[in-house]
Amino acid sequence: MGVDSFVDWLRDAAGVLHENAAYLTELDSAIGDADHGANMDRGFQAIVAVLDESSFDSADELLKKAGMTLVSKVGGASGPLYGTFFLRFGTALAGADLSAEAIGRALHAGVEGVLARGKAELGDKTMYDAWAPALEAYDAAVAGGSEVGPALTAAAEAAAKGRDATVPLVARKGRASYLGERSAGHQDPGATSTTLILESAARTLT
Amino acid sequence: MGVDSFVDWLRDAAGVLHENAAYLTELDSAIGDADHGANMDRGFQAIVAVLDESSFDSADELLKKAGMTLVSKVGGASGPLYGTFFLRFGTALAGADLSAEAIGRALHAGVEGVLARGKAELGDKTMYDAWAPALEAYDAAVAGGSEVGPALTAAAEAAAKGRDATVPLVARKGRASYLGERSAGHQDPGATSTTLILESAARTLT
Amino acid sequence: MKKLINDPGDVVSEALRGMAAAHPDRLRVDVENRIVYRKDAPRPGKVGLISGGGSGHEPMHGGFVGLGMLDAACAGEVFTSPVPDQMMAATKAVDAGAGVLHIVKNYTGDVMNFEMAAELAAADAGTEVLSVVTNDDVAVQDSLYTAGRRGVGVTVLLEKIVGAAAEEGQPLAQVADLARRVNDNGRSMGMALTSCTVPAAGKPTFDLADNEMEVGIGIHGEPGRQRLPLAPAREIAAMLVDPVVSDLPYQQGDSVIAFVNGMGGTPLIELYLMYNEVAQLLDRAGITVARSLVGNYITSLEMAGCSVTLLKVDDDLVRLWDAPVNTPGLRWGA
Amino acid sequence: MKKLINDPGDVVSEALRGMAAAHPDRLRVDVENRIVYRKDAPRPGKVGLISGGGSGHEPMHGGFVGLGMLDAACAGEVFTSPVPDQMMAATKAVDAGAGVLHIVKNYTGDVMNFEMAAELAAADAGTEVLSVVTNDDVAVQDSLYTAGRRGVGVTVLLEKIVGAAAEEGQPLAQVADLARRVNDNGRSMGMALTSCTVPAAGKPTFDLADNEMEVGIGIHGEPGRQRLPLAPAREIAAMLVDPVVSDLPYQQGDSVIAFVNGMGGTPLIELYLMYNEVAQLLDRAGITVARSLVGNYITSLEMAGCSVTLLKVDDDLVRLWDAPVNTPGLRWGA
């Protein structure tokens, strides 16, 4: 696995987010402001434009550039959050091999960035509710000897469960928190996009 | 027949216009600005308020007051038109007996007031398309020896035909004229209120 | 019907009370007679300017009362012209000896009511009253077969420009001439994405499907000349600008005030977007935009849509346009 | 979706082009970076004032750029906060050595993006940047269980008042203190009769039945705290004023700026009618209205509805409120 796999990931994720843009926006309509799909799509299309124009020697350069692109192009809550995730994920990979362990450490660094920016806790009904179980599942899989691919598959499955578990929650962070009790019964858009991105990783980072 | 009959007429007309306010407004929605029912209702309710407070010695004083009330309370096209009708109708009755002939002359004077203000011609798709045949029928009935009541019945019937005949017309006066050909196929609101007022007269001025 | 109102019958008087409460520094409102006065009217030596019309077009006209614009505005019921009594009362109240100009939009009801008022005012107090009728709407053919063109967007520009002339002390005849000159040099055309709902009627004046629009509408929720499929802003701009430009016609080298007006329910972001299209069309036609105005100034309740007005101007009109104005609806230089 | 637009993806940049075309005398617009600048920025010796946020709230913020108010405004996509690059570029461009104040509405996205920009700007050019976050919406509980109160109507009043202070040369720390004082003394509450439609989403953010309204909404088309049966304006006014008054609380003898704001699709006649109700409620509570503002200033696309904002003021704040301002959205004394 080299830089190309990560290019594949970003392109694949861009495609999936594009296909799911209306769905993500619909989720965001229920408890937010109806822009999450457009935001993610805009950001990842900008990444694709970067990929079309430049080539990258290393995964860390690529991922940092992806993070900066998200920060510069998305805005809203998801821009800084996903932007920071990719920035820190890339930074953590600098000089590292692309072993399952190294990627695990980088994932942790990325998600810590999400936490540093967003200050979410588990159960706040945010994307962190998908990231947290995904990290745990990834770590467990690697501890059990899995390679990157299967570990990411486990992570994506856990993210999906975390995403589903956001449905009954009352939001305590982000725009959905304004709704109070009315936010319960709806799936968090950010946890949904996180799951899509991890599912894409499981398909491509092998 | 004395001043009381005219009081009855105005009260009866006020009731009928109130009941038909939504209908008149609906007709005005199609080719106008959706206020004809409210306008007529407001004007005639104001007349009723005058009747509740004052008493009148003569029909001409009563009718002039009704006309002034409409001018002061209605606005729009129908206010000056119906206001002028009643003003001139009342003025023409000053010092006259209330014979069928005298009432006929007064009706003519009133409708001439409508023409002087509105400058409508027959077929312009206005209230004049109800007034004109009504006058003709009234005159013919009186010439044939009818009393006021039957002559007004004939006038109201002719007004109703005139009203119905406005449906296919393309409007050339008033707000409906802005619609050009699109005004065809709709009944004129003013011709409709004129018919209601004449039907009320036929019921009460006997 | 979804409106921020109480009883539909109280809409006009309650809104006037709100205006009075919001602008005690500039306005005096006779709620009973539904007349909005400039607080310091009558102004000695100044021609009094009065306009009026049905309510539902706010800020027009009450919002254009104040320094450099109207001295009084008469508010009718929603979409129903006011009555002669109001106009007479306003005429007397603002007359300071220099006479009064009535600014009337060309609608049968408005014209007839103002006519009666002018007759009565002249007979009564000896006030010199002149009238000018605005009729700038190119959607209507001006012919024997119509009530003539409607007065729409030009009315706003006229009230500003003529208001400045009156403020600087021009005599009645000259002010009236100026008003006619402004009207003669202005043209408008409007369109609607949705109908409005007259409060007393309780339901939309017309129904439009999701993929339809009305082109050539007025400001009373009346349907337009044509129902067309919904189109992009670029095409709508051309549908409005082209008939306006070719009517006067406005020609290469002309200088204009370009006015994109919202009908009440269209947000400013869309009006600016439309102005972008209009400005490009004018640029391509070689017409110079001397001044512009973008916003909700002559509305039709909560109707979504817009109108485009062009007014051909010379230096004198631009100077009067730029003169100070201090009203709730238009304000600069003061 | 019925809007005067072309491609939904071009709404923001085309509207900015329209602003640029409509206000060449006062604004300079960097369409590429979506930044609206005061034409004569940077002003030597003056603290630079920057705000920004998602588009769809026009005239806020771009319409509040000009003399006596903002030096620059960054426009995001519709309802999406702008990005740090914009804020950094604007910060650098308006810095005249006296530092820059960022006026940020309290939304997770806005706060995070402005935070990143301030960090980067400080590291990069050595510009002194302070931030103030507005959070006046009493519909939201300010607690561990929410993202805190939203910044809504007070933002408009704050930009005006703080703009006046910056214009008269007050130093950065003092301007920032003033901004916090204004925010601390202001409270708002809003309601909606209809949803808005985000252009890129293409359909209404929420559905409301004909007999329903949302109370406690923000300005992003988000549903409110409560869905209630439609009520008369009088009751709606109480639903907005009561929680605002009791929150600060505003007390008998207090002086306020009272602000009735339209959400974009509600016509002025209804806003004045609402203001009438609000003024009566304040009068009954013994609260004096020192100044008022009625109109569409912080909107939510074409949403119908309104918000009420109160700001407790002393003579100093009133003086700054009255100071000249010349922006497309607010103008007086200039």
Ligand SMILES: Nc1ncnc2c1ncn2[C@@H]1O[C@H](COP(=O)(O)OP(=O)(O)O)[C@@H](O)[C@H]1O
């Ligand atoms: N403080 C936070 N920490 C982590 N994630 C958050 C936070 N606030 C919001 N989010 C995530 O962001 C998503 C919304 O993103 P988006 O709609 O693009 O931005 P915005 O809320 O600014 O419109 C939410 O569904 C949630 O998952």
Ligand SMILES: Nc1ncnc2c1ncn2[C@@H]1O[C@H](COP(=O)(O)OP(=O)(O)O)[C@@H](O)[C@H]1O
């Ligand atoms: N010039 C005119 N002459 C006679 N009747 C007219 C004229 N113009 C309009 N009308 C009548 O007035 C009616 C409309 O009245 P109304 O709706 O109350 O006033 P407005 O058109 O000012 O809203 C029309 O249906 C028509 O019959």
Ligand SMILES: [Mg+2]
């Ligand atoms: Mg969102």
Ligand SMILES: [Mg+2]
């Ligand atoms: Mg009508």
Ligand SMILES: [Mg+2]
């Ligand atoms: Mg009418």
Ligand SMILES: [Mg+2]
């Ligand atoms: Mg957003």
